[in-house]
Amino acid sequence: MDTLSYKTVSANAATVEKNWVVVDAQSAVLGRFASEVAKILRGKNKPSYTPHVDCGDNVIVINADKVRLTGRKMDEKVYVRHTGYPGGQRISTPKLLKQKSASILVEKAVRGMLPKNRLGRELYRNLYVYNGSEHPHAAQQPKEIKL
Numbered sequence: 001m002d003t004l005s006y007k008t009v010s011a012n013a014a015t016v017e018k019n020w021v022v023v024d025a026q027s028a029v030l031g032r033f034a035s036e037v038a039k040i041l042r043g044k045n046k047p048s049y050t051p052h053v054d055c056g057d058n059v060i061v062i063n064a065d066k067v068r069l070t071g072r073k074m075d076e077k078v079y080v081r082h083t084g085y086p087g088g089q090r091i092s093t094p095k096l097l098k099q100k101s102a103s104i105l106v107e108k109a110v111r112g113m114l115p116k117n118r119l120g121r122e123l124y125r126n127l128y129v130y131n132g133s134e135h136p137h138a139a140q141q142p143k144e145i146k147l
């Protein structure tokens with residue numbers, strides 16, 4: 001047998017095929033939805049997945065304002081951040097964030113499921129979240145994915 005057929009092929013920046021996909025968040029549960037989006041961003045749905053390379057697709061999330069949380073998470077879940085100054089701990093809930101912009105909820109959920117390193121920061125740049133059903137990326141000819 002030819003041993004060359006057993007070689008593992010690793011993707012790199014030159015060989016990766018990146019596509020554009022549209023995902024609808026209409027009545028989707030936030031955590032389950034975000035984990036699927038993170039998999040697509042990371043490229044884990046492709047056979048050429050390589051852990052140290054950005055081989056995922058560009059993801060456009062529409063209808064982010066219609067995403068839902070189960071149970072009483074809308075009032076009881078807590079997002080904690082710190083300003084960097086003494087006594088600078090700030091707390092907010094999903095209800096408060098949704099009043100500002102519902103896209104923040106989806107962005108925070110997906111970002112938390114990406115790697116915490118420079119690759120994760122690069123992958124996060126491939127996420128585009130919009131509150132309505134319209135998006136300005138028609139020129140990229142994205143294909144719709146059902147989750």
